[in-house]
Amino acid sequence: MEAEKTYCLYCHKLLKGRSDKRYCNDECRNAFFNEKKKEEHSVMRDVELRLKKNRRILRDVLGEYHTKTTTEKLLLQKGFDFKYHTHHFTTRNADEYVFCFDYGYLAKEHGKIIVVKEIKNEE
Numbered sequence: 001m002e003a004e005k006t007y008c009l010y011c012h013k014l015l016k017g018r019s020d021k022r023y024c025n026d027e028c029r030n031a032f033f034n035e036k037k038k039e040e041h042s043v044m045r046d047v048e049l050r051l052k053k054n055r056r057i058l059r060d061v062l063g064e065y066h067t068k069t070t071t072e073k074l075l076l077q078k079g080f081d082f083k084y085h086t087h088h089f090t091t092r093n094a095d096e097y098v099f100c101f102d103y104g105y106l107a108k109e110h111g112k113i114i115v116v117k118e119i120k121n122e123e
């Protein structure tokens with residue numbers, strides 16, 4: 001029975017010799033891992049950029065205030081992406097704030113949004 005053909009994971013050339021080989025040589029293996037790492041970095045960078053943009057929008061909306069009421073519509077117009085956030089924070093009265101780093105918001109009824117900067121549970 002003819003052995004199954006295997007191809008280099010990086011350059012896709014037909015591999016000769018041992019059937020457990022996955023790359024032509026070290027160069028192809030290194031190049032393959034470098035590319036994979038680059039892809040992973042670019043995925044993380046994209047998420048980071050969205051998070052930073054969200055934070056910037058919240059910061060700009062809040063200005064010098066401690067809290068400010070705005071609308072979901074206005075945040076969306078500014079390019080806010082509600083899919084991306086860093087963490088949640090639930091207050092003692094069960095309000096669940098969503099944070100992008102140190103800036104957060106609380107979604108209220110009728111598309112109202114309360115923007116805050118890092119809050120703490122009052123002791």
Ligand SMILES: [Zn+2]
Binds near residue numbers: 023
């Ligand atoms: Zn190769």
